[in-house]
Amino acid sequence: THGRDSPSIVIFSITLLFLVATVRTFTFDVDAGLQLGKWENTTAISLNLRSGRLIIPTVSFTEINVNRSALREFDGLLLRKVFPKIFSSSLVQHELVGNYSQLFRIPGSEPDLEPYMLLAHIDVVPADEADGWDAPPFSAQELNGFIYGRGTIDNKQSVMGILQASEYLLERGYTPRRSFYIGLGHDEEVNGLYGAANIVKLLKSQGVKLQYVLDEGLAVLDGIINGLDGPAALIGISEKGQATVKLSVSSAPGHSSMLPRESSIGILASAVNRLEENLMPRLFGYGPERSTFEHLAHKFGLPLRFITSNLWFFSPLLSRVLERINNTNAFVRTTTAVTMFNSGVKINIIPSYAEVFVNFRIHSAQTLQEVLELVKSDERVKVELVNGFDPLPISSYDEQAFGFQIIKKMVQSMFPQLTVAPGKTSDAFLLNTDTCESLFKLINCFNTNVDVCSVFFIINIRI
Numbered sequence: 001t002h003g004r005d006s007p008s009i010v011i012f013s014i015t016l017l018f019l020v021a022t023v024r025t026f027t028f029d030v031d032a033g034l035q036l037g038k039w040e041n042t043t044a045i046s047l048n049l050r051s052g053r054l055i056i057p058t059v060s061f062t063e064i065n066v067n068r069s070a071l072r073e074f075d076g077l078l079l080r081k082v083f084p085k086i087f088s089s090s091l092v093q094h095e096l097v098g099n100y101s102q103l104f105r106i107p108g109s110e111p112d113l114e115p116y117m118l119l120a121h122i123d124v125v126p127a128d129e130a131d132g133w134d135a136p137p138f139s140a141q142e143l144n145g146f147i148y149g150r151g152t153i154d155n156k157q158s159v160m161g162i163l164q165a166s167e168y169l170l171e172r173g174y175t176p177r178r179s180f181y182i183g184l185g186h187d188e189e190v191n192g193l194y195g196a197a198n199i200v201k202l203l204k205s206q207g208v209k210l211q212y213v214l215d216e217g218l219a220v221l222d223g224i225i226n227g228l229d230g231p232a233a234l235i236g237i238s239e240k241g242q243a244t245v246k247l248s249v250s251s252a253p254g255h256s257s258m259l260p261r262e263s264s265i266g267i268l269a270s271a272v273n274r275l276e277e278n279l280m281p282r283l284f285g286y287g288p289e290r291s292t293f294e295h296l297a298h299k300f301g302l303p304l305r306f307i308t309s310n311l312w313f314f315s316p317l318l319s320r321v322l323e324r325i326n327n328t329n330a331f332v333r334t335t336t337a338v339t340m341f342n343s344g345v346k347i348n349i350i351p352s353y354a355e356v357f358v359n360f361r362i363h364s365a366q367t368l369q370e371v372l373e374l375v376k377s378d379e380r381v382k383v384e385l386v387n388g389f390d391p392l393p394i395s396s397y398d399e400q401a402f403g404f405q406i407i408k409k410m411v412q413s414m415f416p417q418l419t420v421a422p423g424k425t426s427d428a429f430l431l432n433t434d435t436c437e438s439l440f441k442l443i444n445c446f447n448t449n450v451d452v453c454s455v456f457f458i459i460n461i462r463i
């Protein structure tokens with residue numbers, strides 16, 4: 001009888017699992033019951049930007065070479081003229097930090113509530129019309145309904161948006177309940193050593209503890225994730241870590257007529273080959289990427305909806321699918337990129353030395369140390385860490401997470417067609433968690449037309 005029963009038990013179990021998964025597919029929606037806020041929809045905002053020069057070339061070239069005269073103009077000729085209230089209101093405390101970064105504190109009526117901070121940056125990366133811009137990059141020229149200019153996205157749109165909203169509310173005598181800060185850095189594109197770093201130092205010295213920080217961040221994804229119905233907005237809740245590692249081999253030099261059994265180039269090439277063949281371990285499901293898919297689940301069509309609603313079962317399968325797609329492999333693991341290989345000076349000399357640089361972007365579920373241990377391979381290969389840092393902590397995004405929920409509700413109230421999900425990014429950021437509980441990185445641009453609004457573009461930036 002045992003032999004007869006087991007097949008039917010197996011079939012019964014599979015059917016039951018399938019039923020559970022199916023029910024979950026049609027009921028799983030992390031947004032169920034979300035109450036949206038009421039928003040004043042005003043068109044009464046007018047900005048007299050045409051009178052001044054909209055685009056002042058606040059370019060950061062290197063950490064120590066920023067366009068100081070442009071930064072002074074941006075402060076004096078633009079911001080203070082266009083937003084007089086925020087600079088003169090007796091409610092607002094304002095100061096310049098590192099000479100050109102702006103820090104505002106708007107005190108709330110309930111001092112017990114932990115303040116938050118809105119961040120943006122004033123500086124931009126260099127731009128050269130010869131790179132193929134349709135309009136000069138600092139002209140603010142209008143073409144086909146778009147204003148062209150370096151910084152229109154990344155990140156002057158945030159600078160202007162934050163200040164304009166504050167100016168509007170101050171004009172109407174509004175006082176917030178919760179205090180907040182506005183931090184506008186002037187050298188973000190070159191690591192923020194004088195702007196963000198000094199703002200952090202200042203806040204720390206004043207014992208300020210922030211509830212959350214909202215910074216520029218990811219993109220609205222539309223048509224990027226296959227099978228997703230409608231655009232999705234990802235709120236960055238963490239950042240991958242990074243490591244740059246140098247591998248090198250030293251051996252006795254020799255003439256090419258007296259061949260050693262293995263050259264330093266050969267030994268190093270094998271080490272590189274092993275690194276590329278043995279990818280870092282699959283970690284899908286152990287970091288915030290799992291929640292990204294769960295938040296999006298109800299917007300997928302079948303069969304993806306079935307899979308993403310049931311990651312308790314399909315995680316291993318999905319991770320194998322994602323790693324095969326170039327764009328999504330980075331969700332699954334620490335990525336390995338071999339970026340520089342140097343060796344040799346002459347065609348008939350076997351070089352005694354060869355070196356290679358490898359750049360890793362570290363998955364949230366791994367540490368820098370764990371990555372370094374996996375890099376060690378051949379004892380003839382010397383492994384040195386050039387620089388690196390662990391993945392950032394993951395900001396909480398559950399139902400109790402005030403910052404995440406308020407940002408999510410805000411986005412969904414203003415843009416009901418968007419699905420909001422947590423996500424992660426991979427660029428460095430200076431404000432650390434000593435000063436803030438959570439760091440969120442919001443969309444750079446809400447235009448869902450990816451052709452126009454792409455954080456990946458370097459020319460023809462427009463809004």
Ligand SMILES: *[C@@H]1O[C@H](CO)[C@@H](O)[C@H](O)[C@H]1NC(C)=O
Binds near residue numbers: 042414
């Ligand atoms: C706001 O009002 C404008 C003009 O009245 C309208 O076109 C727009 O759809 C409204 N936006 C929202 C989010 O309700």
Ligand SMILES: *[C@@H]1O[C@H](CO)[C@@H](O)[C@H](O)[C@H]1NC(C)=O
Binds near residue numbers: 059067071
């Ligand atoms: C710096 O900004 C000024 C405007 O204040 C501009 O005239 C000048 O060309 C800029 N310099 C560089 C090197 O971009």
Ligand SMILES: *[C@@H]1O[C@H](CO)[C@@H](O)[C@H](O)[C@H]1NC(C)=O
Binds near residue numbers: 098099194
């Ligand atoms: C600010 O300006 C002063 C005077 O020009 C200068 O001595 C100082 O080094 C500047 N500080 C920064 C952070 O640029």
Ligand SMILES: *[C@@H]1O[C@H](CO)[C@@H](O)[C@H](O)[C@H]1NC(C)=O
Binds near residue numbers: 325326
């Ligand atoms: C992934 O990258 C490889 C190598 O660069 C390329 O040949 C392939 O077409 C890419 N696949 C997709 C789906 O983009």
